[in-house]
Structures are given as structure tokens and as C-alpha cells.
Amino acid sequence: MPYIYILPIENDPSPWIENLEKSIHRTFGYYSKLASPDICLEKTFDMKRMQYNSSQILLQMIASPPPDAEKILGIVNIDLFIPILTFVFGEAQLRGIGSIVSLHRLNNKFYGLPEDKELLSERLVKEAIHELGHNFGLVHCANQECVMKSSTYVEDIDHKSVEMCDNCRRELRSL
Amino acid sequence: MKPSDISILIVDDEASIRDALTKWFELDGYRVSSAEDANSALLKLQEGPWDIVMLDIKMPGIDGLELQRRIKKIDKNIITIIITAFAAVDTSIQALKEGAFDYIVKPVDPDDMSHLIRNAVEQRRLFYENRQLRTHIEGISFSDEIIGESPAIKRVMEKVIEVAQTDSTVIIKGESGSGKELIARAIHSNSNRRYFPIITINCGAYSDGLLESELFGHEKGAFPGALYRRQGRLEMADKGTIFLDEIGHISEKMQADILRVIETKQFTRLGGDREIDVDFRIICATTHDLERAVQDGTFREDLYYRLNVVTIAIPPLRERKLDIPAIARFFIKKYSQSMNKNVIDISNDTLEMLVEYNWPGNVRELRNVIERAMVVTKGNLIELNDLSFFFPDAELDSGENIPSLDDVEKAHIQKVLEITNGNIAQAAGILKVSRLTMYNKIEKYQLKKHKNEAQP
Numbered sequence: 001m002p003y004i005y006i007l008p009i010e011n012d013p014s015p016w017i018e019n020l021e022k023s024i025h026r027t028f029g030y031y032s033k034l035a036s037p038d039i040c041l042e043k044t045f046d047m048k049r050m051q052y053n054s055s056q057i058l059l060q061m062i063a064s065p066p067p068d069a070e071k072i073l074g075i076v077n078i079d080l081f082i083p084i085l086t087f088v089f090g091e092a093q094l095r096g097i098g099s100i101v102s103l104h105r106l107n108n109k110f111y112g113l114p115e116d117k118e119l120l121s122e123r124l125v126k127e128a129i130h131e132l133g134h135n136f137g138l139v140h141c142a143n144q145e146c147v148m149k150s151s152t153y154v155e156d157i158d159h160k161s162v163e164m165c166d167n168c169r170r171e172l173r174s175l
Numbered sequence: 176m177k178p179s180d181i182s183i184l185i186v187d188d189e190a191s192i193r194d195a196l197t198k199w200f201e202l203d204g205y206r207v208s209s210a211e212d213a214n215s216a217l218l219k220l221q222e223g224p225w226d227i228v229m230l231d232i233k234m235p236g237i238d239g240l241e242l243q244r245r246i247k248k249i250d251k252n253i254i255t256i257i258i259t260a261f262a263a264v265d266t267s268i269q270a271l272k273e274g275a276f277d278y279i280v281k282p283v284d285p286d287d288m289s290h291l292i293r294n295a296v297e298q299r300r301l302f303y304e305n306r307q308l309r310t311h312i313e314g315i316s317f318s319d320e321i322i323g324e325s326p327a328i329k330r331v332m333e334k335v336i337e338v339a340q341t342d343s344t345v346i347i348k349g350e351s352g353s354g355k356e357l358i359a360r361a362i363h364s365n366s367n368r369r370y371f372p373i374i375t376i377n378c379g380a381y382s383d384g385l386l387e388s389e390l391f392g393h394e395k396g397a398f399p400g401a402l403y404r405r406q407g408r409l410e411m412a413d414k415g416t417i418f419l420d421e422i423g424h425i426s427e428k429m430q431a432d433i434l435r436v437i438e439t440k441q442f443t444r445l446g447g448d449r450e451i452d453v454d455f456r457i458i459c460a461t462t463h464d465l466e467r468a469v470q471d472g473t474f475r476e477d478l479y480y481r482l483n484v485v486t487i488a489i490p491p492l493r494e495r496k497l498d499i500p501a502i503a504r505f506f507i508k509k510y511s512q513s514m515n516k517n518v519i520d521i522s523n524d525t526l527e528m529l530v531e532y533n534w535p536g537n538v539r540e541l542r543n544v545i546e547r548a549m550v551v552t553k554g555n556l557i558e559l560n561d562l563s564f565f566f567p568d569a570e571l572d573s574g575e576n577i578p579s580l581d582d583v584e585k586a587h588i589q590k591v592l593e594i595t596n597g598n599i600a601q602a603a604g605i606l607k608v609s610r611l612t613m614y615n616k617i618e619k620y621q622l623k624k625h626k627n628e629a630q631p
Binding site: 049055081082083084085086087088091092093094134139140150152153 | 178189191192194195196198199201202203204258281282283284285286288289
């Protein structure tokens with residue numbers, strides 16, 4: 001039976017794991033498995049930018065996937081970037097196996113606001129479902145409410161729902 | 176316009192930048208490809224049309240600025256976006272002056288990148304929309320040429336309005352010069368497809384191979400001389416109308432190909448393997464008796480029934496003589512403006528002569544006669560002697576300047592060519608001589624070929 005593997009990399013999954021597993025099952029119909037990955041974040045650190053290269057972490061995550069892994073989702077709590085952009089909330093391989101989401105810029109603390117664990121968990125679930133959606137072959141959606149809408153600010157994430165719109169759901173079923 | 180309709184080419188010598196941008200835009204649903212230097216970019220640009228090119232300003236070999244110049248030479252409408260490091264902002268400003276849409280300094284904020292691409296895509300969408308609207312406006316600008324109060328032409332117009340609202344295939348039958356294309360345009364411009372182009376192709380003017388390439392387009396290298404990918408007329412007619420003039424002239428192979436496209440609304444470019452979906456309405460026209468061609472076995476019966484959903488028969492001008500004065504006056508007004516001449520009318524006896532004539536070349540012939548009379552006339556009224564080139568008997572009566580046999584032959588061939596709109600095969604048929612003889616006569620008398628005659 002295939003699973004969606006969740007890899008909490010150097011962070012404690014207890015505040016968000018239950019929410020995430022439920023949403024993954026509701027959206028994609030897969031059960032999840034927690035795994036402890038052997039990932040070296042140091043290797044992916046860029047001294048000039050003081051950020052971590054998300055594509056390089058992804059490569060480590062998917063280097064030897066378990067045989068029952070349908071998809072592999074990494075969760076980190078560090079600031080991620082891809083070379084052309086100043087930062088990313090996460091990254092996914094379109095129609096691939098791996099995706100990654102960072103809690104770093106989803107946390108209110110990053111914006112100098114009081115911590116809100118519930119909101120952080122909600123944002124993480126939205127971004128994780130979004131990136132997994134790419135893994136299953138969906139591209140960005142123009143519907144403001146849809147979880148597959150692209151988000152460049154954290155407010156965008158708060159604005160959209162955790163659910164897919166009817167079109168994306170139909171598309172997902174057909175893929 | 177869907178994101179997958181937009182193609183983006185990324186040119187950067189840094190693999191990590193190419194990779195990151197490619198993945199980023201693919202998630203938006205765009206078609207993305209990349210090139211590591213200017214030479215590979217130029218090769219990719221020849222492979223097909225690109226909407227947006229993002230290019231690094233600093234590259235080994237040909238730099239971004241020079242690459243942009245070459246891109247603009249290939250297609251000045253391609254949107255170019257410059258990728259630069261902070262140190263090269265001056266060069267980026269130079270690139271903007273030379274037509275770049277914008278520039279980004281790496282690393283760029285994700286939101287800025289999204290806005291930039293959205294704006295570029297919007298500009299591209301407006302470009303396509305503008306091109307389609309322009310084609311449309313050009314398409315209907317002559318619709319006022321359908322003139323007449325005779326019951327025969329009124330019946331035609333009623334039928335045009337009736338079929339315009341449907342998506343049915345229409346065959347327009349009529350003699351050469353009777354205005355079949357005008358009727359096709361009238362149907363299109365009154366249909367729901369009016370905001371998209373009507374694309375005309377004169378099937379009789381092309382050899383088999385050329386017609387295939389014109390209709391379906393071709394990929395680069397599909398045949399010797401196919402240096403670039405080229406869109407076919409069917410592709411250009413997407414969401415609009417394709418007008419196949421002289422459908423009776425096409426070969427059996429083309430008949431089979433056209434039947435397949437009508438049935439599947441799909442085709443592949445010559446030398447290509449990708450099925451292209453198209454949505455078009457077909458209107459075709461013929462001077463031939465297609466029913467007889469079907470009986471003779473020269474026209475496929477299944478194609479005939481596919482095309483012959485609605486038939487509109489345009490009466491020849493001799494059967495609607497009532498309309499001749501109005502049509503003549505319409506052309507006088509039109510040419511007065513375009514030739515900047517103060518000709519206001521035509522004399523009654525000249526008009527009578529025009530009405531008497533049987534007009535084998537129909538409205539086109541009448542238009543040409545009026546045009547030539549407008550050139551000749553000195554006053555503000557077209558008189559009988561302004562038509563002496565057309566009714567030479569009047570000239571003979573004067574007993575002067577009797578033309579030689581060669582002059583008569585030359586004038587006659589010229590007239591028939593005008594009637595057939597330059598179609599040599601048709602003119603040869605009317606004159607009952609071979610095509611070769613026609614070519615020799617044209618050569619001998621230095622007659623100008625009409626614009627619709629395709630060159631081999």
C-alpha cells in the first residue's frame with residue numbers, strides 16, 4: 001500500500017502532524033507515514049544569503065525513496081530559497097515525488113507578531129497540500145479561494161482555503 | 176488565453192538559474208524551455224514562436240544585449256525580459272531603450288516576479304487580441320459592396336443572415352466575379368465568430384504540395400526550403416472561419432485530407448507529429464458544378480455532402496440587370512475618393528449600354544470597367560467615349576485608329592484575365608487554348624499577372 005511520507009527535518013511535528021495527516025487523506029486519499037530522514041542541512045546553507053537552498057534539500061530527500069512512498073513531503077523550519085528568488089515558502093517537483101515546505105516564513109514571529117500555533121498549523125497544511133498538488137500534476141489555479149492558488153505573501157495563504165476548487169479536484173481525479 | 180498557450184524561453188549560462196526559473200514557471204502552467212547561451216537560444220527561436228524570452232545580460236560569447244537585438248530582428252513582438260545582477264543595471268537600462276519589456280535584478284522577490292510575468296502575459300494577450308480584431312475589421316471593410324435591390328440579391332442576403340447565426344458549412348456557388356468572397360465575409364461578420372479572423376485561401380491558385388503546406392503549415396525541415404516552422408491557414412482560422420475558394424479545383428488527396436480535418440477538427444503540420452486542435456467554420460465557394468464532379472468521380476461524394484449543408488447561389492449580373500446602375504454608381508463614388516477625382520455620375524446612354532451588356536465577368540468586370548473609365552474621363556460625368564476601350568465598336572465608327580489583330584488579341588486576353596481574376600487555367604478554358612499557349616501569349620504581350628496567381 002503506498003503512503004505519503006512526511007519528513008519533519010530538524011523540527012518537532014507534534015503541533016501540526018494530526019491536522020496535516022487528516023488533510024492529506026481527505027484531499028488525496030492516501031494515508032501518511034512519519035519518517036526520520038538523514039538530511040544534512042549544513043550542506044545546503046548559502047553563507048552569502050544566510051538561507052538554505054530548497055532544491056538541494058529536495059534532492060537529498062528523494063535520493064533513496066522507500067518502496068512504498070507515493071510522495072515524500074519534507075517539513076523544515078529554516079529560511080528557504082531558490083537561486084533566482086529572494087525566498088520560497090516551499091518547492092515541489094511538478095509530477096514528481098518530492099516536495100518541501102518551510103515553517104520559517106509561515107510563523108507570525110517572522111513578521112514581529114505574537115506567535116499563533118493554530119494559524120501556523122493551518123498555513124503549513126495549506127502549503128503542504130499545495131505542494132503535494134504539484135507532485136500530483138496540478139499547476140497554479142486562478143481561483144482566489146483554491147489551495148492551488150499561488151501565494152507570494154503569507155496573507156495570500158491566509159486568504160485561500162485549504163480545499164481545492166471544483167476544477168482542480170476534477171483535474172486531480174483525471175490525472 | 177490559458178497559461179499553456181504562453182511559451183517562455185529562459186536563456187542563462189547558470190544552470191541553477193535556468194533550472195529554478197523553468198520549474199517556477201512550469202508550476203504556473205506555462206510552456207517553458209531553456210538555453211545555456213545565445214547560440215542555442217537562437218536555434219530554439221527558429222523552432223517555433225515564443226511569447227516571452229527571459230535572458231541573462233551577461234553571458235559568455237554573444238551577450239544579452241546583442242541577443243535581444245537578434246531576437247527583435249526575428250520577431251519584434253516577442254517580449255524580452257532582462258535578468259541582471261545589481262552591477263549591470265546600466266546595461267539593463269540600455270536594453271529597455273532597445274525594446275526590453277522589463278528587467279529583474281537577481282535575486283528577485285517572488286511577488287515582483289509574479290507581477291512581471293502577469294503583465295508580460297497580459298501584453299501578449301492584448302497583442303493577439305489586437306491582431307485578431309484588426310484582421311476582423313479588414314475582413315468586413317468591403318461588406319458595403321454587396322449592393323442591389325433586385326429580388327435575386329435580396330434572396331441571397333436573406334439566406335446570409337439566416338445561415339450566419341448557425342455554424343453550418345456553406346457552399347457558395349456563382350460565376351467568376353459574382354462576389355462569392357463578399358458573401359462569405361458577410362456570413363462571417365454576422366456570425367458569432369466575427370471577433371476572430373476569416374482566413375481565405377484560393378485553392379485553385381496553388382499546386383497540390385503548396386496548398387497542403389498553406390493549409391496545414393509545416394515544421395522546420397519538413398521539406399527542402401522549410402527553414403522555419405510556419406502556421407497553416409487552418410491554424411490561423413482557429414475560432415474563426417476558413418474560406419476555401421475554388422474548392423472544385425483540389426486534388427483527390429487534398430479532398431481526403433480536408434475531409435479528415437472537417438471530421439476530426441484536428442491536423443498535424445507537414446513534417447510534424449503533434450495533433451493540433453482547431454475550431455473553425457468552413458465556407459467554400461466554387462464556379463464548378465460539384466454535383467456533376469461527384470457523378471464524374473472527380474470529387475468525393477462524402478466530402479461533397481459534408482460541405483453541402485447550406486448552398487447559396489449568387490445570380491450572375493446579367494440576371495439582375497436592375498442592380499447595374501446602383502453598382503456602377505457605387506464604384507464611381509468609391510474610385511472618386513480613392514483617385515481624388517471629382518466624378519459624380521454616369522450619363523444615361525452609357526448606363527443603358529452597361530445594362531445591355533451581358534457581363535460574363537460579373538461584378539468584377541463591371542468594377543474594372545468603371546475603374547478604367549474613371550482613369551480615362553476628363554469631366555465629372557462618365558460618358559460613352561470614356562468606355563471606348565470596352566466597347567471598341569464605337570471607336571471603329573469614327574473610322575480612325577483601327578487596331579491591329581495583335582492589339583485586339585492582346586486586349587481580349589487582358590479582358591479575359593481580368594474576368595478570371597488572373598486565373599490562367601480558367602482563362603485558357605474560356606479562350607479554348609492550352610495553358611502553355613496562355614503563358615506564351617502573356618509573355619508575348621507582356622501582360623501583367625493578377626495578384627491571385629500563385630507563383631510556383
